[in-house]
Amino acid sequence: MAKSQETFNKKEKEKKKLQKRKDKEEKKEERQANSSKGKSLEDMMAYIDENGNISSTPPDPRKKKIINTEDIRIGTPKQEDSGPQEVVRTGVVTHFNESKGYGFIKDQQTQESVFVHVNSLSGPIKENDKVTFEVEMGHKGPNAVSVKKI
Numbered sequence: 001m002a003k004s005q006e007t008f009n010k011k012e013k014e015k016k017k018l019q020k021r022k023d024k025e026e027k028k029e030e031r032q033a034n035s036s037k038g039k040s041l042e043d044m045m046a047y048i049d050e051n052g053n054i055s056s057t058p059p060d061p062r063k064k065k066i067i068n069t070e071d072i073r074i075g076t077p078k079q080e081d082s083g084p085q086e087v088v089r090t091g092v093v094t095h096f097n098e099s100k101g102y103g104f105i106k107d108q109q110t111q112e113s114v115f116v117h118v119n120s121l122s123g124p125i126k127e128n129d130k131v132t133f134e135v136e137m138g139h140k141g142p143n144a145v146s147v148k149k150i
Helices: 008-033
Strands: 089-097 102-107 113-117 130-137 142-149
Touching: 089 113, 102 130, 113 130
Parallel strands: 113 142
Antiparallel strands: 089 102, 089 130, 102 113, 130 142
């Protein structure tokens, strides 16, 4: 008796091919049955109601909210002044390099570090000295000016 030329694996592959073809035909028929051809424009329209939800009915014009275009802010709002700040501040010199001519002062009230240059000193200072100063905004951040030793 001769052995069949078709092996189990070949039979399985053939079954899978037939099943795929059958599924493809079914999907094609389903798409044709549910196609939107021939529908009117009104049937295909979608509306957004006053809450932002999609609906098939047009929104009620009486519920329309009017928004002023000047009230719309895109991005971050500019920082407004929080009121007048103290002009003269006090602080402690945390670092000062005499050979390079710059250092940093730690503000006692805000605890932030402020850059100081030798040109804005009224007298010689060194580390751990208490000083009074005014703050100006430089191109890289706050700078101490009119620095005086207490």
